[in-house]
Amino acid sequence: MGGKKTRTPAGTRRDAHRRERIRQALEHxxxxxxxxxxxxxxxxxxSTAYTYVQDALKEITREPAEQVRTLELQRYDALLTAHWxxxxxxxxxxxxxxxKIMGRIELLHGVKPPTESDxxxxxxxxxxxxxxxxxxxxxTHTQE
Structure with a gap:
């Protein structure tokens, strides 16, 4: 089971209504x-007004942050490939x-790299x- 939930028309309308309310709160x-x-x-x-505005701000910054993370991962992958x-x-x-490059990749993925004590x-x-x-x-294999 555990698959993605299917949205009902009512659920989709509620989501659209909430997004609109969030947009309005941010405009205010x-x-x-x-x-x-x-x-x-x-x-x-x-508190709902605060939550709406904060949710709007998170959404605004999420996409650029994802784009930067993707770009950085591509750069690190290219560097890793060059030295591998x-x-x-x-x-x-x-x-x-x-x-070192692998440690940077781990940081971008939110994984804490090992420390000297590790x-x-x-x-x-x-x-x-x-x-x-x-x-x-x-x-040895190529000489056989």
């Missing part, structure tokens, strides 16, 4: 109205660069060993 706020003024004019509570093969062949500087040097060393072993296997 932009024109200088206080939350109390908005509440009075729209016949809603002061060299890191897999055992180059320590390339391995360190890849780990033994990142050991992780880096293990990755370098794996890369060296992969390079050796690739060389």
């Amino acid at each position: 706020r932009i024109s200088g109205a206080t939350y109390g003024d908005i509440a009075t004019q729209m016949r809603i509570s002061r 093969a060299t890191a897999l062949h055992g180059d320590q500087a390339a391995t360190d660069t890849c780990l 033994d990142t040097r050991r992780t880096s060393s293990l990755l370098a060993t794996i890369a060296a072993n992969a390079a050796t296997l690739a060389t």
Whole structure:
């Protein structure tokens, strides 16, 4: 089960009505109205007026933030691709660069990267060993 909920016509109308009310609240706020003024004019509570305006502001900033995040991820992916093969062949500087880029990608995804106390040097060393072993296997495989 667990699939996406199907919207009913009534639910879609309620969503459209709420979006319109949010738009109206933001227009009032932009024109200088206080939350109390908005509440009075729209016949809603002061907290609902505040919530509507905050929801509108979140929506305004969400799309540009998503675009920036997508652009940054594309840049990091390009950088990672440029250094990856060299890191897999055992180059320590390339391995360190890849780990730094991966840490930045994790931050953009909201994942906290490991800290020095998480033994990142050991992780880096293990990755370098794996890369060296992969390079050796690739060389052995191509010679057969």
